[in-house]
Amino acid sequence: MLKVExxxxxxxxxxxxxxxxxxxxPGEVVGxxxxxxxxxxxxxxxxxxxxxxxxxxxxxxxxxxxxxxxxLRQKIGFIPQDIAxxxxxxxxxxxxxxxxxSWVRKSREQLRQLCLDMKLDRWKEKxxxxxxxxxxxxxxxxxxxHDPDILLLDEPTVGIDLKSRKEIGSYLHxxxxxxxxxxxxxxxxxxxxxxxxxxxYVIGNDPxxxxxxxxxxxxxxxx
Amino acid sequence: MIAxxxxxxxxxxxxxxxxxxxxxxPLLATTIFITIADKWQEDxxxxxxxVVKDNSIMADTLTKAIEATPLIRVEKWSEDVALVxxxxxxxxxxxxxxxGYQESIKDNSRNQLLTAYISDMSLAYTPVKEAIASYAxxxxxxxxxxxxxxxxxxxxxxxxxxxxxxxxxxxxxxxxDESLLHxxxxxxxxxxxxxxxxxxxxxxxxxxxxxxxxxxxxxxxxWVIKEKQSSIRIRLSFLKMSFKDYLLRNWIVYLIxxxxxxxxxxxILVHYFDQSINIQQVLALISYRITISxxxxxxxxxxxxxxxxxxxxxxxxxxxxxxxxxxxxxEGLVRNMPWVIHLSPVHTFLEGKLVSxxxxxxxxxxxxxxxxxxxxxx
Numbered sequence: 121m122l123k124v125e126x127x128x129x130x131x132x133x134x135x136x137x138x139x140x141x142x143x144x145x146p147g148e149v150v151g152x153x154x155x156x157x158x159x160x161x162x163x164x165x166x167x168x169x170x171x172x173x174x175x176x177x178x179x180x181x182x183x184x185x186x187x188x189x190x191x192l193r194q195k196i197g198f199i200p201q202d203i204a205x206x207x208x209x210x211x212x213x214x215x216x217x218x219x220x221x222s223w224v225r226k227s228r229e230q231l232r233q234l235c236l237d238m239k240l241d242r243w244k245e246k247x248x249x250x251x252x253x254x255x256x257x258x259x260x261x262x263x264x265x266h267d268p269d270i271l272l273l274d275e276p277t278v279g280i281d282l283k284s285r286k287e288i289g290s291y292l293h294x295x296x297x298x299x300x301x302x303x304x305x306x307x308x309x310x311x312x313x314x315x316x317x318x319x320x321y322v323i324g325n326d327p328x329x330x331x332x333x334x335x336x337x338x339x340x341x342x343x
Numbered sequence: 344m345i346a347x348x349x350x351x352x353x354x355x356x357x358x359x360x361x362x363x364x365x366x367x368x369p370l371l372a373t374t375i376f377i378t379i380a381d382k383w384q385e386d387x388x389x390x391x392x393x394v395v396k397d398n399s400i401m402a403d404t405l406t407k408a409i410e411a412t413p414l415i416r417v418e419k420w421s422e423d424v425a426l427v428x429x430x431x432x433x434x435x436x437x438x439x440x441x442x443g444y445q446e447s448i449k450d451n452s453r454n455q456l457l458t459a460y461i462s463d464m465s466l467a468y469t470p471v472k473e474a475i476a477s478y479a480x481x482x483x484x485x486x487x488x489x490x491x492x493x494x495x496x497x498x499x500x501x502x503x504x505x506x507x508x509x510x511x512x513x514x515x516x517x518x519x520d521e522s523l524l525h526x527x528x529x530x531x532x533x534x535x536x537x538x539x540x541x542x543x544x545x546x547x548x549x550x551x552x553x554x555x556x557x558x559x560x561x562x563x564x565x566w567v568i569k570e571k572q573s574s575i576r577i578r579l580s581f582l583k584m585s586f587k588d589y590l591l592r593n594w595i596v597y598l599i600x601x602x603x604x605x606x607x608x609x610x611i612l613v614h615y616f617d618q619s620i621n622i623q624q625v626l627a628l629i630s631y632r633i634t635i636s637x638x639x640x641x642x643x644x645x646x647x648x649x650x651x652x653x654x655x656x657x658x659x660x661x662x663x664x665x666x667x668x669x670x671x672x673x674e675g676l677v678r679n680m681p682w683v684i685h686l687s688p689v690h691t692f693l694e695g696k697l698v699s700x701x702x703x704x705x706x707x708x709x710x711x712x713x714x715x716x717x718x719x720x721x
Binding site for chain 1: 346347349350353354357573574575576577578579580581582583584589
């Protein structure tokens with residue numbers, strides 16, 4: 121379980137996150153929405169241990185963010201908004217590269233199966249020749265190599281076709297429901313958020329997102 | 344470390360050809376540079392006309408001595424042809440060994456032994472004249488010594504009567520055996536190279552190699568910038584090692600690769616250029632390799648754009664090589680400003696020393712870099 125208590129973050133004099141408190145249970149898919157600059161990425165980066173914790177308390181499965189950063193990173197799968205893969209490598213080489221540096225060992229067959237589960241079947245193809253959707257799938261597959269307990273995704277489906285978007289959304293939903301992973305992700309695609317998320321948090325003061333979700337009969341919590 | 348090696352090999356396989364080219368650049372560039380420079384040096388030797396009018400042994404020995412003089416290309420002609428070539432500026436100067444050269448030497452007459460012709464374009468006349476005159480002086484000295492020995496023989500009524508020819512011949516033999524008028528210069532801790540005087544090279548093979556090696560090292564370390572600035576950077580923060588560990592271990596892998604090629608370079612250069620090398624110099628080379636790899640690794644971290652890095656490292660490499668004495672000796676400069684030797688790791692390497700101020704400084708900087716806490720946890 122992820123517990124966030126009284127989390128605050130300032131950039132110089134500007135307060136980005138103010139006394140944020142929430143918790144996410146295993147097997148839940150949680151969406152973070154809000155206008156640009158509201159603090160979604162800051163919250164996600166803090167949960168990913170990329171930004172030091174200044175004020176507040178975060179705990180995941182008993183591991184404290186203040187003291188157990190290295191252990192926490194073994195539990196976290198972070199999917200950045202930018203596609204973070206070696207473009208000149210093939211899908212196979214990308215998977216092997218990150219497997220070698222990962223905490224867990226996996227065979228090539230296991231790595232290939234991970235890709236196939238995501239409907240990424242261009243194993244030998246160079247990444248730079250893949251479609252945007254395929255690259256996004258590879259971006260996620262790499263983050264899953266070490267079997268993380270929590271997945272943090274920063275706009276994982278931005279700029280890709282509808283089919284790939286639905287495949288990724290469906291896969292993430294299954295990951296939570298079947299394997300009990302905790303999934304938190306940000307997106308501007310409200311349809312996707314409403315379809316796959318169990319709970320939705322709105323960050324920021326703009327009422328647009330909150331009203332839109334309420335109009336569609338969704339339960340919303342404001343952070 | 345094995346994992347890092349495997350992942351680095353994945354990168355190297357993508358850059359195979361260019362990587363090999365860069366690694367072989369110091370060897371190939373040094374070989375080509377020295378070969379062309381020596382050829383050019385041969386072509387640009389001072390053309391000197393020699394007219395030999397005396398058929399004596401002494402004149403013949405003098406001719407050979409002149410021909411063996413470094414940086415002089417001797418052309419033997421008749422006096423008429425030589426003077427025409429001098430007028431046409433095909434020859435820098437013309438020297439005539441006059442008839443009766445040996446007899447004049449024997450008679451202890453030092454006048455009119457040689458005649459020299461110059462033109463208004465004779466740029467190297469003075470040093471060439473001095474060199475040739477010194478050979479004649481040598482002969483005259485031997486002759487004078489022979490006369491004195493003969494006077495002493497008569498004065499002391501020695502039974503054995505040495506002839507002038509025997510005394511001069513013995514004197515020349517002793518001079519050759521004892522190398523009384525010949526000195527070879529070599530760097531400290533360096534075995535004297537077996538090299539004929541006339542094939543002397545103006546270029547220091549290891550100096551040229553150190554320049555290209557430094558350049559290659561800087562260029563190949565642009566991976567630090569690429570991997571620090573790429574979108575991959577965040578992903579590399581979620582490895583089983585820290586990002587700094589990842590960089591540091593990759594540096595070690597590169598260091599080992601460079602060393603392997605350095606040893607290959609040593610073997611080929613020593614063989615091809617007939618250079619000598621000892622264990623001290625090999626250790627100095629390893630120290631130089633560690634120093635410049637560390638410098639490139641740390642320096643690359645100061646840049647965000649590989650292009651700017653490349654633009655900056657070219658003049659830095661040239662500067663370090665020049666003040667390190669890679670191209671021209673800096674002994675004169677060091678005499679006046681001894682601190683200059685601390686400005687470049689190249690000088691330490693060429694001197695065959697193991698520890699430089701650069702090595703110590705860079706080790707300290709590397710230590711600080713590694714232990715410094717990042718503002719961001721990545």
